[in-house]
Amino acid sequence: MSNDFLQMHLKAVMSCLVIFLYKVHTTKAGQFFSSGHTNNWAVLVCTSRFWFNYRHVANTLSVYRSVKRLGIPDSHIVLMLADDMACNYRNPRPATVFSHKNMELNVYGDDVEVDYRGYEVTVENFLRVLTGRLPPSTPRSKRLLSDDRSNILIYLTGHGGNGFLKFQDSEEISNMELADAFEQMWQKRRYNELLFIIDTCQGASMYERFYSPNLMALASSQVGEDSLSHQPDLAIGVHLMDKYTFYLLEFLEEVHPASQANMNDLFKVCPQSQCVSTPGHRTDLFQRDPGSVLITDFFGSVRKVEITKDTINLTSPVEPPIQRSGSGDIQIESLTYVDQLPVAEIIHQKPKQKDWHPPDGFILGLWTLILLVFFQTYGIKHLKHIF
Amino acid sequence: MAAHRCGLSLVCILIFSTPAPAPARDQFQEELVIRPLHSGDIYASFQFRTLWDTDFLQERQKKVSHYRLFPKSLGQVLSKFSVRELHISFTQGFWRTMQWGQPFIPSPPGAELWVWFHHTVSDVDGNWKELTNVLSGIFCASLNFIDMTNTVQPSASFKPLGLGNATDHRFLRYATLPREIVCTENLTPWKKLLPCGSKAGLAVLMKSEKLFHSSFHSQAVHIRPICQDEQCTSKAWELRQTLNVVFDHYTSGQGKKEWSLFKMFSRTLTEACPLASSSKVYVDITDNPELSPATHLLSRAVVLGDRRTYSVYDLTRAETFGQLRSFNLLLRWKGDNMLRPLLHAERYVAGFGLQTGEIHTVIYNNHPYRAFPVLLMDSVPWYLQLYVHTLTVTSKSRDNKPSYIHYQPAKDRHRPHLLEMLIQLPPHSMTEVTVQFERALLKWTEYTPDPNHGFYVGSSVVSALVPSMVAMSTNFTQDQPLFSSFVPVKEESSYFVRVYTEPLLVNLPTPDFSMPYNVICLTCTVVAVGYGSFYNLLTRTFQVDEPSPPLAKRLANFIRRIRGVPLLA
Numbered sequence: 042m043s044n045d046f047l048q049m050h051l052k053a054v055m056s057c058l059v060i061f062l063y064k065v066h067t068t069k070a071g072q073f074f075s076s077g078h079t080n081n082w083a084v085l086v087c088t089s090r091f092w093f094n095y096r097h098v099a100n101t102l103s104v105y106r107s108v109k110r111l112g113i114p115d116s117h118i119v120l121m122l123a124d125d126m127a128c129n130y131r132n133p134r135p136a137t138v139f140s141h142k143n144m145e146l147n148v149y150g151d152d153v154e155v156d157y158r159g160y161e162v163t164v165e166n167f168l169r170v171l172t173g174r175l176p177p178s179t180p181r182s183k184r185l186l187s188d189d190r191s192n193i194l195i196y197l198t199g200h201g202g203n204g205f206l207k208f209q210d211s212e213e214i215s216n217m218e219l220a221d222a223f224e225q226m227w228q229k230r231r232y233n234e235l236l237f238i239i240d241t242c243q244g245a246s247m248y249e250r251f252y253s254p255n256l257m258a259l260a261s262s263q264v265g266e267d268s269l270s271h272q273p274d275l276a277i278g279v280h281l282m283d284k285y286t287f288y289l290l291e292f293l294e295e296v297h298p299a300s301q302a303n304m305n306d307l308f309k310v311c312p313q314s315q316c317v318s319t320p321g322h323r324t325d326l327f328q329r330d331p332g333s334v335l336i337t338d339f340f341g342s343v344r345k346v347e348i349t350k351d352t353i354n355l356t357s358p359v360e361p362p363i364q365r366s367g368s369g370d371i372q373i374e375s376l377t378y379v380d381q382l383p384v385a386e387i388i389h390q391k392p393k394q395k396d397w398h399p400p401d402g403f404i405l406g407l408w409t410l411i412l413l414v415f416f417q418t419y420g421i422k423h424l425k426h427i428f
Numbered sequence: 429m430a431a432h433r434c435g436l437s438l439v440c441i442l443i444f445s446t447p448a449p450a451p452a453r454d455q456f457q458e459e460l461v462i463r464p465l466h467s468g469d470i471y472a473s474f475q476f477r478t479l480w481d482t483d484f485l486q487e488r489q490k491k492v493s494h495y496r497l498f499p500k501s502l503g504q505v506l507s508k509f510s511v512r513e514l515h516i517s518f519t520q521g522f523w524r525t526m527q528w529g530q531p532f533i534p535s536p537p538g539a540e541l542w543v544w545f546h547h548t549v550s551d552v553d554g555n556w557k558e559l560t561n562v563l564s565g566i567f568c569a570s571l572n573f574i575d576m577t578n579t580v581q582p583s584a585s586f587k588p589l590g591l592g593n594a595t596d597h598r599f600l601r602y603a604t605l606p607r608e609i610v611c612t613e614n615l616t617p618w619k620k621l622l623p624c625g626s627k628a629g630l631a632v633l634m635k636s637e638k639l640f641h642s643s644f645h646s647q648a649v650h651i652r653p654i655c656q657d658e659q660c661t662s663k664a665w666e667l668r669q670t671l672n673v674v675f676d677h678y679t680s681g682q683g684k685k686e687w688s689l690f691k692m693f694s695r696t697l698t699e700a701c702p703l704a705s706s707s708k709v710y711v712d713i714t715d716n717p718e719l720s721p722a723t724h725l726l727s728r729a730v731v732l733g734d735r736r737t738y739s740v741y742d743l744t745r746a747e748t749f750g751q752l753r754s755f756n757l758l759l760r761w762k763g764d765n766m767l768r769p770l771l772h773a774e775r776y777v778a779g780f781g782l783q784t785g786e787i788h789t790v791i792y793n794n795h796p797y798r799a800f801p802v803l804l805m806d807s808v809p810w811y812l813q814l815y816v817h818t819l820t821v822t823s824k825s826r827d828n829k830p831s832y833i834h835y836q837p838a839k840d841r842h843r844p845h846l847l848e849m850l851i852q853l854p855p856h857s858m859t860e861v862t863v864q865f866e867r868a869l870l871k872w873t874e875y876t877p878d879p880n881h882g883f884y885v886g887s888s889v890v891s892a893l894v895p896s897m898v899a900m901s902t903n904f905t906q907d908q909p910l911f912s913s914f915v916p917v918k919e920e921s922s923y924f925v926r927v928y929t930e931p932l933l934v935n936l937p938t939p940d941f942s943m944p945y946n947v948i949c950l951t952c953t954v955v956a957v958g959y960g961s962f963y964n965l966l967t968r969t970f971q972v973d974e975p976s977p978p979l980a981k982r983l984a985n986f987i988r989r990i991r992g993v994p995l996l997a
Contacts, residue, residue: 090877128520128611128640136612136640151636154568155613160876161570178558180565209877211941376591376660378916381924382893384801387584387850388831 078192078233081342082185083108083118086167088199088208090124095279096270098126099140100198100240100286102148107293108194112342119170119185121157123199123209133277140282140290142274156183164214171195172225189230194238194339198286201241203264204249220250227253234327236339240285242267245321257327257334259307261285262318269317284316296336304331454480454497455705456623458630461738461911463712464759466766467527468677469643470687474630475532475910476622476669481656483663497703498667499621501566506651506665509555509562512599513544513588516563517648520610520640521674522930525772530732532911533670535646536887536928539569539608544588545599556601568613574603577810578886580846583834585805585891589915590652591663604807604886606931610645612636618647621669622701629701629743630709633693634671644674650914658905668914688758697755700743707743709757710909712736717761721750729912733896733923734767738909770795771802773890775929782867782937785812789861789888789929793853795895800922801831801852802892804861808845808885810838811868811936818864821849824857840868867936875938885932893922 085108087101105120127138127149138149157166169175170185187193199206205213226232237258239247244260251258261268261283270280271287282290288311296302304324308331313319324331335341380386400408456478463471480498495503505511517535543559545552556579564571583597615636619626626634639645648670656664675681675692690696700707710727711719714736725740741748741755749755772792779785791802808814816835821828832850836843853859876883899920915924977985977996985995 125609125611128609134637134641136636149612151612152616153613154616156568158568158613159570159607159609160573176561178561180562182565182568211877376655376663377593378590378655378918379587379592379595380918381587381589381915382801382803382891383587384850384893387803390584390832 077190078338079190079343080187081113081117081192081194081339082187083113083194083196084121084170084185085118085194085196086121086162086198088123088162088197088206090209092124092126092129092131093279094124094199095126095138095277096282097198098122098124099138099148099282101196102138102153103140103282103286103290104196104238104293105153106148106150107290107296108340111293111296111337111340112298113340114342115154116182117342118154119157119183120153120155121162121167121170122155123159123162125158131278139274139277140287142272142281144274144276154182160209162209164208164212164218167208167214168218168222171222171231173229173231185231187231190233191231192339193232193235195235196238196240197247198240198283201239201243201247203243204246206239206241206247216247216250219247220252223251223256224253227255234329234338238289240268240283244268248323251323251326254326255328256323257304257331258323260321261311261316263321266318285311285318285320288315293336293340296340298337298341300335300337302336304334304336307336453482454478456497456701456703457706457910458701458704459706459708459710459910460630460633461532461710461712461909462757462759464685464687464715464717464761465528465674466715466764468681468683468685469528469674470681470692470759471528471531471672471674472692473532473673473911474634474669474671476631477910478623478667479654479656479664480667481662481664497623498665502621502649502651502667505559505562505566509559510546510549511543511559511651512546512592512653513590514541514651515543515589515648516541516567517646518567518569518608518610518614519644519646521642521644521646523644523646523674523928525769525927528674529767530769530925530927531646531672532731533646533648533650533672533914534926534928535648535672536604536606536889537931538604538606538884538886539571539610540602540604541571541574542586542600542602545601547594547596547599549599552599552601560603567617569608571605573605576842578605578807578844579603580807580836580844582805582846582848584832584848584850585803585889588652589650590654590666591660592653602807606884606886610647611640615639615647618649618669618671621649623703624701628699629704629707630697631701632697633689633695635694638680638693639671639673641680642673643676644672646670646672658903668910685762686758686760689756697743698749698753704744706907708909709741709743709755710738710911711741711757711759713739715761717759720758727909729909730896730898730900731912732925733770733894733898733900735898768794770894771890771892771925771927773888773927773929775888775932777932777934778862779864782935784864784866785934786862786864787812787814787885787932791851791853791859791861791890793855793857793859795855797855798895799853799855800892800895801850802890804847804849804851805889805891806845806847808838808847808865809883810840810842810844811870811883812845812865812885812934813838813868814845814847814863814865816847816863819847819861820863821851821859821861823851823854823859828852828854828859841874867934869937872939875941879936879938882933882935885934887928887931890927890929892925892927894925895922896920 085101085105087097089097101120101122105118108118109115126132127136134144136149137147140146140148170183173185175184197206199208201207204216207213223235232255234255235257237248237256240261243262243264243266245263248258248260269284271282271284273280292307292310308322311320456476458476461473465471478497506514517540519535519537522537523531523534541560541563543556545555549555557575560571560574580602581597581600582602586600586602587595615634619631619634622631624631626632650668650670652666653663654666656662677683677685680692681687713719719739723739723741725742727738727740729736729738743755770793772794773789775787775789777785778788789804789806791804793800821830828851830849830851834846834848836846838845851859900917900923902917902920917923981996988995
């Protein structure tokens with residue numbers, strides 16, 4: 042009888058615990074603490090050059106726009122555009138990039154900061170940004186300064202094939218290189234979770250080879266399928282966007298920073314009836330259940346708020362620099378501007394004394410040869426006559 | 429709620445603990461000059477100047493850490509790299525001197541950067557490389573492509589525009605990127621350097637959709653030390669941000685010589701920047717255009733050798749904005765006369781084929797009776813190999829010998845050509861400088877992803893002291909308008925002008941990039957077929973093989989074997 046009572050007691054306790062845990066899990070605080078990241082980064086890359094690839098730039102800019110709107114600041118976004126479409130001479134509306142025909146939505150905007158542009162978008166630079174192995178003089182805006190608590194969104198678009206993505210019509214990145222770069226990032230603890238989205242032909246081949254943990258990937262088409270473009274605009278003369286990113290943008294426009302939409306909704310974006318190609322996704326390397334991952338975990342930005350009740354004493358301010366009168370007596374004589382074109386001075390300019398360099402290897406070799414031949418012919422005994 | 433209360437108390441503590449601020453030693457002025465051009469276009473020039481009485485390069489003083497109006501990002505760059513003067517400009521389009529006259533501040537197409545370093549710098553090249561990388565991050569431009577292959581060290585051009593007496597050209601570096609594109613991503617960080625940003629004052633008019641839909645757009649940052657007062661006993665740092673734009677008569681103006689601020693910028697002015705000590709709009713009324721709203725404030729200034737009259741609108745006064753609290757200018761003109769510019773230059777490539785060519789630079793002196801010297805600086809990339817023995821300078825079909833030539837030949841993949849010449853231009857003449865070149869074959873990896881577009885050669889720079897018909901004033905006053913006080917005037921009878929020529933676009937012999945793939949396929953096929961055939965001939969033996977007999981014969985043989993009779997053949 043005590044056994045039964047114990048079992049019943051245990052069951053009651055267990056059910057209470059389960060109910061309590063369930064409540065924690067579904068409250069906002071519970072979800073806040075279950076994601077595990079403290080900052081968000083985004084790397085958005087458009088790899089195509091030339092005016093007829095306008096749609097790839099529009100794709101990247103629409104994701105940039107959504108990501109900025111949901112809270113990620115410019116300092117945490119690395120935007121790489123391989124060509125300039127907005128101020129291209131063929132653009133009938135300069136400083137604009139449209140995503141809808143009839144010029145409804147200008148995704149370029151007035152406040153855009155492109156970090157890598159034109160010829161700087163190369164496979165090498167992309168991999169260096171991901172792995173962090175950049176030359177020391179690279180400015181901060183061109184670096185991906187993520188840590189082990191960063192959630193990174195990587196978006197690639199352009200022309201691709203089975204296992205590769207073409208950069209600027211002159212080089213390719215293979216799926217193995219990408220997988221190795223992500224492994225390097227994992228080993229250097231450069232990300233907490235990574236969402237990889239690719240909108241190219243046969244995009245699913247690019248995520249086939251991933252092997253690092255905490256990666257989730259989405260692609261616009263399966264191997265053997267082409268991703269299609271959405272709609273041309275007759276005034277601009279080119280196709281404005283790709284189908285997958287168009288519907289992705291439509292989906293993201295509904296998302297706001299407090300939205301509870303999760304990854305399962307993202308996987309449903311653009312089914313085959315709308316996209317013609319079959320979008321694919323890969324979640325086996327991801328530890329959490331996609332249904333519990335919020336869209337804003339990757340597209341939005343976490344703002345950590347710490348509430349404190351202590352008062353903080355500020356230190357005394359910086360002293361103003363020494364007054365001008367103290368150092369003024371050193372410069373009594375008036376300063377003058379330099380003559381912009383001093384003709385007399387220029388004509389009589391002495392030629393610069395060139396620095397003396399030691400003779401080149403060729404000259405040294407030539408002289409050695411001449412001396413060798415001389416001494417071989419005439420013998421060493423002549424040496425003392427010379428020196 | 430607890431957070432709000434805590435936040436409030438924190439703010440209260442902040443307010444009570446900061447002492448009274450130090451007296452402000454920096455000031456900010458903004459101005460806009462609008463000049464109607466005779467072709468129907470309109471030229472608008474914004475200038476924002478921050479003057480700061482401090483010294484970045486003094487070691488005795490404590491490091492500067494309190495920035496008010498001067499942007500911190502630029503201040504830190506100046507002190508870290510010991511920069512004495514910095515001039516950077518981003519331009520889209522080409523300034524047409526013959527149609528538009530001389531600009532207030534000239535700039536070449538693409539990006540241009542020239543820097544004077546302080547004489548205490550020991551490694552100028554290292555500082556230059558790091559400075560270009562830092563600036564590329566600040567301005568979102570690909571300035572990191574500036575390296576030793578496109579940097580030159582002019583020996584006589586580009587003297588410092590600020591104070592100073594030592595001019596050792598070892599501390600000067602100059603580079604241009606003619607291919608650089610200018611778009612909103614360059615304007616955004618440029619606007620963020622202004623004290624009021626793009627929220628108040630004249631910068632409110634800068635909307636990229638209108639600014640880039642123009643014939644010419646140039647934004648620049650100029651930093652230099654200048655005199656603080658008339659006696660010139662102490663230095664102050666001056667940061668000038670300039671934006672020059674020319675709106676086209678037909679694409680933006682709908683073909684009418686009638687312009688307004690709203691038509692140009694799709695915005696009107698609502699207030700002056702509260703941090704500005706002066707905020708003015710100048711409109712050039714020398715050719716008597718119709719102007720509304722009318723104003724009684726007039727200003728006369730001698731700019732670029734020409735006496736011009738300007739109407740002045742002071743935005744710090746509330747009555748400028750009228751009842752509607754918005755200021756919109758309307759300008760209409762009919763006149764056609766324009767002062768012909770006295771100095772003008774052109775450049776083009778002559779010749780045919782992909783092996784050789786000839787660069788022609790033509791300089792026009794339109795002064796009726798005065799001759800004056802000009803300094804021509806040419807920087808040509810190493811892959812156009814110049815033959816200096818073919819250099820000819822002719823004026824009025826006679827040889828004109830330059831009084832000073834400085835030529836530094838290029839080193840392949842290391843240094844570009846630099847040619848500087850001081851040429852005396854006869855009055856009312858055309859001077860032509862020609863030099864032949866040969867195009868080099870680049871290595872496979874040195875081609876850009878779109879090599880069939882061509883390769884750019886930066887603009888030539890022609891600097892001159894042009895004799896002026898009108899006496900210029902050499903006095904320096906504090907309330908001088910900004911557009912007339914950029915270049916220091918040393919003598920009354922001439923003004924300094926810099927003219928940039930067109931950049932050149934040359935095609936280099938471009939290989940067919942699909943050839944290695946084709947060659948590998950073809951070679952492998954030939955080798956496989958040839959080697960395979962030889963191998964088979966040498967190592968295989970041949971035997972005669974009986975073909976298998978047809979079905980009827982096989983059946984007949986089978987029956988014969990049963991009968992025991994000899995088989996068929």
